[in-house]
Amino acid sequence: MGMLRRLVKGRIWTVVITAAVVCILILAVVQGDRHISSYGFCVSCHSMSYPDAETRKSGHYGRLGVNPTCKDCHLPPTFFKRLIAHMIDGPKDSIGEFRYDLSSIEKFNEHRAEFAHTARMTLKRRNSSPCRHCHKDPWPTSEYGQSKHKLLREGKATCIDCHQNLVHEWVPEEDLDKGLKEGKIVLR
Incomplete structure (x- = not known):
């Protein structure tokens, strides 16, 4: 039973960390697009x-x-x-x-x-x-x-x-x- 708990606990952290990384990447892409599509960037x-x-x-x-x-x-x-x-x-x-x-x-x-x-x-x-x-x-x-x-x-x-x-x-x-x-x- 202890091994099963460790496996589930480990997978939960893997999912949480993966979700966090994906969210950060999505935010970076959205912010990057917002920046390089901006008027200020274009006329720089x-x-x-x-x-x-x-x-x-x-x-x-x-x-x-x-x-x-x-x-x-x-x-x-x-x-x-x-x-x-x-x-x-x-x-x-x-x-x-x-x-x-x-x-x-x-x-x-x-x-x-x-x-x-x-x-x-x-x-x-x-x-x-x-x-x-x-x-x-x-x-x-x-x-x-x-x-x-x-x-x-x-x-x-x-x-x-x-x-x-x-x-x-x-x-x-x-x-x-x-x-x-x-x-x-x-x-x-």
Whole structure:
């Protein structure tokens, strides 16, 4: 009987310790995501001060009391998809900070088309999920807009196909479907 008690007692401690470690890991992941998705973290790189200033001047900022930050447009709205995005895009973005000289707006602008292309393609692959998170059921008043949004409802288009250059400085618009097929920038 003593051996059975020791075995049960030992297993209880194993379960308690394992549960505690799992809880700590979950909290660390949640807090880590909260930190690296934060506005402060995003604009801590000098190069992000330029797009941030553009966002603050755009029609998307301040309208109806809404002030979107980087994560609202550049990351998926759901937790697990956002974690995956951090794991895939985070290292690329970090390497880009060292790969390019982005110390001035002029140097940033030398790479602006490439950055816009990457952001647009990411939104395209994500079916514009960040857009849809805020703009739940958009239905424009113009006939042209309604015809385009019909394509959206039929799954033949996504927000970024038509809505490019809304927030940041103007960059030539792309045909994203052709660009995905050809693996390069294809201008309209």
